[in-house]
Amino acid sequence: MPLGTLDRSAPTLFKHGPSPLSRLALYSALALFLMVADARFRITEPLRKVVATALYPLQWLMLQPVELADKGLGYLQSLQAAQQAADAAQKQMAQMSVRAGETDQLLRENAELRQLLALRARLDTPAQAAQVIYDTADPYTRRVMVDRGQLAGVQAGAPVVDASGVLGQVTRVYPMLSEVTLLIDRDQAIPVLNVRTGARSVAYGDPVAGLGGGMELRFTPGNADVQEGDLLTTSGVDGLYPPGLPVARVVRVERRADSTFARIYCAPLAQVYGARHVMLLEPLANDLPPRPAPEPATQKRGGHK
Numbered sequence: 001m002p003l004g005t006l007d008r009s010a011p012t013l014f015k016h017g018p019s020p021l022s023r024l025a026l027y028s029a030l031a032l033f034l035m036v037a038d039a040r041f042r043i044t045e046p047l048r049k050v051v052a053t054a055l056y057p058l059q060w061l062m063l064q065p066v067e068l069a070d071k072g073l074g075y076l077q078s079l080q081a082a083q084q085a086a087d088a089a090q091k092q093m094a095q096m097s098v099r100a101g102e103t104d105q106l107l108r109e110n111a112e113l114r115q116l117l118a119l120r121a122r123l124d125t126p127a128q129a130a131q132v133i134y135d136t137a138d139p140y141t142r143r144v145m146v147d148r149g150q151l152a153g154v155q156a157g158a159p160v161v162d163a164s165g166v167l168g169q170v171t172r173v174y175p176m177l178s179e180v181t182l183l184i185d186r187d188q189a190i191p192v193l194n195v196r197t198g199a200r201s202v203a204y205g206d207p208v209a210g211l212g213g214g215m216e217l218r219f220t221p222g223n224a225d226v227q228e229g230d231l232l233t234t235s236g237v238d239g240l241y242p243p244g245l246p247v248a249r250v251v252r253v254e255r256r257a258d259s260t261f262a263r264i265y266c267a268p269l270a271q272v273y274g275a276r277h278v279m280l281l282e283p284l285a286n287d288l289p290p291r292p293a294p295e296p297a298t299q300k301r302g303g304h305k
Contacts, residue, residue: 109276125242126282128152130160132275133177142185142207142272144168148280149176157240159281165246165269166190166234167278178280182272183247184213192217192247193235197225200235203248209265212273215248217264222255226264240283 018026038044130146148154150173158170160180168188172179181188188205201220207213220226230250236243248266255262 125284127279128154130178130278130280132180132278136179141187142182142205142213143171144180144182144275146178146180146278146280147176149174149178151175154178154280155283157283159241159245159283160278161245161281162270162275162278164271165248166241167268167270167272167275169240170280180278182213183215183268183270184209184272190241190247191235191238192232193243194226195231195233196227197230199224199226200237201232203232203266206265210251210267214251215266215268217250217266218261220262220264222260222262224262226250226253226262228253232266236284242281242284 034044128148130148133145133147136143136145146160154170154173156170156173158178160167160170166183168180168182168185169190170178171181183190183203183205184207185205186207190203191200192203193200201217203215204218205213206216209216217226217232228250231246232248232250234241234243234245234247246269248268250264251267252265253262254264
């Protein structure tokens, strides 16, 4: 038999190593020894540091998706919270804006009422406060409605004033309401007195004058002493308006050579647009003595010769 064909390996009987139970016991004892030695002497601490240092990049790389997800979720939550806070702030600003507007309106009304109270204290004529409710629907007139009527003792022809001057005159009286015709109405006229010169005249309403309507002194001679800035007050000669109430101020005087009369434009001092609180005065004619009856015509005695 050739030598190369001989099997020189050991029999299978001698290839068997330690039994599984022996290996288990050996590994258990080794593990117990290492745990006790590590707990007592920390012999594996350097090994742990080396392994931790080697595995840190891998740990950091694996943790990045989790951290990015957490940051993205936090960003979305913070964005939602910021949007909710912005919406709440806008609602609060809107409410504060409404309250600020109401406060401004109340301050203006308070100032108007204070001025009206001071005006009432200066007037000897009986007066009562009223509030403008709305403008009339007729676009060709300048009239407003107030919340006082016959039940409150309002009379037709009663003067109406605000804190700055004469506003108009009561033209119609209803049980609960009254209609006030403003001074700038084309059918309205008021006797006035020039404070500087003492000259009396009549001011007529002119709804198309200026930007929001005005007044005009008509039938005034061209050589009359009237200047821009003159103050016009009620003269009191009509037996309706108390004397001395401010009415208007002269804003422009036009004198033409081809006309006998001058064109004198005036701006009312009262707030003809936007007035809220007014005073209704009792007509002056109620306090004036009655006019004497006209004397009968005397018959001539004796006849013609």
